[in-house]
Amino acid sequence: MIVGFIGFGEVSSVLSNILSKNGIRTVTVVKGRSNKTQELAVKSDVQILDSYETLIKGSDIVISANSPANALKVAEKYADLMEDNIYIDLNNISPDTTIKIADLFEKDHPVIEEESKHSIFSNTDEPDLRNPFVDGAIIGKVSSEPSLILFSGSKAEDLAILNNYGLNVIIVSKIPGDVSTLKTLRSLYTKGVSAVLMETFEVAKSLDLESQLFEILSMTEGEDFELKARSRINNSYKNYRRKAEEMDEILNFLINVFPNKNFIMTKASSQKFHLVKK
Numbered sequence: 001m002i003v004g005f006i007g008f009g010e011v012s013s014v015l016s017n018i019l020s021k022n023g024i025r026t027v028t029v030v031k032g033r034s035n036k037t038q039e040l041a042v043k044s045d046v047q048i049l050d051s052y053e054t055l056i057k058g059s060d061i062v063i064s065a066n067s068p069a070n071a072l073k074v075a076e077k078y079a080d081l082m083e084d085n086i087y088i089d090l091n092n093i094s095p096d097t098t099i100k101i102a103d104l105f106e107k108d109h110p111v112i113e114e115e116s117k118h119s120i121f122s123n124t125d126e127p128d129l130r131n132p133f134v135d136g137a138i139i140g141k142v143s144s145e146p147s148l149i150l151f152s153g154s155k156a157e158d159l160a161i162l163n164n165y166g167l168n169v170i171i172v173s174k175i176p177g178d179v180s181t182l183k184t185l186r187s188l189y190t191k192g193v194s195a196v197l198m199e200t201f202e203v204a205k206s207l208d209l210e211s212q213l214f215e216i217l218s219m220t221e222g223e224d225f226e227l228k229a230r231s232r233i234n235n236s237y238k239n240y241r242r243k244a245e246e247m248d249e250i251l252n253f254l255i256n257v258f259p260n261k262n263f264i265m266t267k268a269s270s271q272k273f274h275l276v277k278k
Contacts, residue, residue, distance in 0.1 A: 002027060004059030006052060006074055007066035008037050011090060013044045014142050015063070015167070020045035022166035027055055056081040061159070063136075065090045068245040072097055075133075079104040084128045086155050088136045092187060092246045094253035095180045098135050102153070102176040105133040130154040135176040137183035141235075152178040184250050188266060191243055191250075194236040195269040197229055240276035247273055 003019055005012040005028040016026040026046045030038045041048055049055050056062055056078055062085060064074050071091040079087070082105060089101055107129050134153035141147070151159050152172040162169045172178050204213040214226040236243060247270035254263050 001025070001061070002059045003061045003063060004028065004049075004055040005046070006055070006062065006064045006078070007070075008033070008041050008044075008046070009065065010040075011065040011138065011142050012063065013040050013046075014147075015065075016044050016046045018166040019162075022164075024165050027059065029055055052078060053081060056085070057083075059085055061086045061088060063088045063090055067091060067242060068093050068097075068249050072101055075101040075104050082132045085132060086134055086158065087132050088134045088151070088159075090136045090138060090149075092137075092183065092242075092249065093180060094184055094249040095177045096253050096256060097249065098177050098180040102131060102133045102135070105131050107131065128155075131176070133176055134159065135179040137179045139183075139186070150179045150182065152176055184253055187246055188250055188254075191247060191273070192265055192269045194232050194243070195272040197233050198236055199272060201229075201233060236273070237276065240273050244270065244273040244276075 002025045003016075005016060005026065008016075008028045008030060012028065016028070020026050027049050028041055028046050029049050029052050030041045031050065049058075062078075062082070064071060064087065066074055068091050071089055071093045075087070075089065087105060089098065093101075131154045134151050134156050137150045139148040139150060148168050148170065149162075150170050150172050152174065153176045154174050156171045156174060160169060160171055172182070201210055201213070204210045214229070217229075218225045247266070251263065251266055251270055254261070254266060
């Protein structure tokens, strides 16, 4: 089996290394990408190809791990090249964007009955007409250890086999958008907490009370609170651009679904991440 990565940042690097160590061939393209991306690919267990067309046509699974802002553009560019393989979007995009991407891959044919093809490894010559798009989300911090990955989509069940190759996969449903909705709600919570932590400790630091505040909060939040809080704060500053984009996606989704509600906390969290740029 071959897994191809469109975009090769931290997520792709970690997943590629895990899969490679467990017997899966992984490929990517770095032509025209930043020096940082090229260096990361060279250090990883991934084969570098010359073109994305070669990558897509030769991969059983294609993983898009770019940025929320580029997810739709990437899918629009390569959707027509997909055949019987699977396209996974692992970007932190809204359910609305997820459905737009899923529609790009929809075939104008009746779907084959489920019994006709159970796996991407089927040897049948009959084409698989199920929508090849799978909605994916990594839950928790990406690290060298296999993080939990959620999948939904008509071909999502085929991806359960990745549990045999070092990943920790859970199939949520056959409906694209279910995972991105869960991911959006989770991000709404986690990024809101991060924004509050950032602002709280910016004030504490300016008053030279940072260590005392950590000590006081640890009494009620647990002994490991300072370690986890510092990790969350540092990650927020390091990845503020991506988090700002993700908050924009979340706000657009919430406003579209609930136009009469005023999402005060979400708007404030979004503004906090955008202000880090200034």
